[in-house]
Amino acid sequence: MSQTFSVTAPADGQVIYHGQYADQAAINAAVAAAKAAQSGWRQTPLAERKAKVAAAIDWLVAHRDDIARTITASMGRPIGQSPGEVRGLEERARHMLAIADEALADVVPAAQPGFKRFLRREPLGTVLVMAPWNYPFLTAVNAIVPALVAGNTVLLKHSSQTPQVAELFQAAFAAAGLPAGVFQILFLSHADTEVLLHTDAVDFVAFTGSVGGGQQVQAALSQRFIGCGLELGGKxxxxxxxxxxxxxxxxxxxxxxxxxxxxxxxxxxxxxxxxxxxxxxxxxxxxxxxxxxxxxxxxxxxxxxxxxxxxxxxxxxxxxxxxxxxxxxxxxxxxxxxxxxxxxxxxxxxxxxxxxxxxxxxxxxxxxxxxxxxxxxxxxxxxxxxxxxxYGLxxxxxxxxxxxxxxxxxxxxxxxxxxxxxxxxxPALAWTGVKDTGHGISLSVLGYAQLTRVKSYHFRT
The missing domain is CATH 3.40.309.10 (Aldehyde Dehydrogenase; Chain A, domain 2)
Structure with missing residues (x-):
């Protein structure tokens, strides 16, 4: 049986949202849909993937006023400053789209007579993005855009303080015409999130949050051979x-x-x-x-x-x-x-x-x-x-x-x-940290690297 949650506005303590955490059946259905969609999405030409993601960004920019009101209501940023998050979101997303061809291009070593050799970046599969409330669009877009452009499917688990942000992302990608299952949102309890991390449902985790949260994610993944990007605290x-x-x-x-x-x-x-x-x-x-x-x-x-x-x-x-x-x-x-x-x-x-x-x-x-x-x-x-x-951010x-x-x-x-x-x-530079700030990279051409795996092609001609 699923649990309910609510969002309290920092401004006045009023409840502004009632939601329901996904039950196990809904989680299983989302995972199955992501897995089913991944093969077709990865085979979609890069130009088409980029175009659909760009259309979603266009939708979000066009709804900047709704985004600003959502940010102010759910986490308390002044309404005069909230629109700035849309500008930042657009800057990062447009840059990651612009560099995708370069970042995902084949790497060809020096020619060797009688052989065709190259390295190709391939998608990992399903990426779970776990985003925080403090910059709810900016932190999420860092992983969502390159993950989708690279050919992965994405499950977004947003903070329970900012569920409306997840819904706006979902509306944007639906309006852009992404195939069913390529991008989905899940409202998850901590317990169900941990269970999900222990299964083979996801192939990479992009987590932004506290050091304690990052430790829990890494511990949950310790028995699995998948990667995770952890953007944690700072001082x-x-x-x-x-x-x-x-x-x-x-x-x-x-x-x-x-x-x-x-x-x-x-x-x-x-x-x-x-x-x-x-x-x-x-x-x-x-x-x-x-x-x-x-x-x-x-x-x-x-x-x-x-x-x-x-x-x-x-x-x-x-x-x-x-x-x-x-x-x-x-x-x-x-x-x-x-x-x-x-x-x-x-x-x-x-x-x-x-x-x-x-x-x-x-x-x-x-x-x-x-x-x-x-x-x-x-x-x-x-x-x-x-x-x-x-820390070291x-x-x-x-x-x-x-x-x-x-x-x-x-x-x-x-x-x-x-x-x-x-x-x-x-967005042209790698966003990364040392010590308890975590590990992994987002943004820049290197941001695509952790969301793909390299396959070597070695053909005797």
Missing amino acids: DPAYVRADADVANAAENLVDGAFFNSGQSCCGIERIYVHQSVYDAFVAEFVRITGQYRLGNPTDADTNLGPMVRSSAADFVRGQIAEAVAQGATALIDEAAFPASRPGTAYLAPQVLVNVNHSMRVMNEESFGPVVGIMPVADDAEAVRLMNDSR TASIWTRDAAAAEALAAQIETGTVFMNRCDYLD
Whole structure:
């Protein structure tokens, strides 16, 4: 017997959606349909697969207003910012479509008389995409588009906080005319998801979520010889060098820390500033933070919405309170943000100084609107502190010296290094991580590699 679930809006605590988890019969039917459709879909010419996926993206872009309202209602991002997710979705999808021919082309080694030899990328089969709520379209499209274009069928299990996002994807691919079974959505309980992972129903898993969730996925797959891409947590650092444009760094790092209420795997959670510009940077960072307007995300003038749920906000409140008790100084007066109230999802942005790495707020993922700022004496100290983390998704260096940034970047243990920007995914570059941030690659031509297998052709002519 299937279970029911509901979605509570972060803005006001009202229930906005009632859903039902798939029962075993529905799961079996979806898996069978995906398997049945895969042979025909993989034999569909690449140009036709690309055209149908492009049509689905066209549909989503045309429904940008519905998407924006869905994002704001289900996870609390301000309505003035939610349309940006559609722009990001389109950028990534169009790029992955544009590079598909190159990424999936045969690899031909040097000619050898009497032989025809080449390597061909073939689809894996059925790909299970497990997407989170925080960037519900962007995170999902990273795997969905290349998986389908490469000739795989896709099962999308979206977060139970954002089931309407899954339904919008389903509507888009139905409108694009994908054959039955090529793309399907499943609302699954945790228990049924684990059972599914233990079976031979899927041939690859693309998971975005917490470290704990990634560990559960990897454990469930441990007895199977299939791949998985795990994009997990982050505690992303920034380093502001002595020669940085302080005003520009502060402006961009405030946005990197507090956009989406800090609920971003690549959001800025800790900042190291050269001691010669530390005071000026902190003052400017606090000034800009004070300009945020925390409130109901459906209001046009709100630029900082609630966190996804009150328990998430309470977790961050606990980190802040603990750090202050250990000697940190909070620079933002919460009273300046009257919407911020204990027991609710509304939380004022907070800037902490006098912090150190013994504090949870500097070593444990916050996933909320708080950032710690520390002074450093030189590049070496900055690199040491940036690497002093169990995570490694992105890091940013703020400087006018590109050569110095490149030299430092080589020493930083992370998946992506930025100079003078942060909190952004370039679809031409591989999105990956190290340490507890997980493994695997999405985006770029390499993103197609993990969604295909290589077959070698060796013909004596």
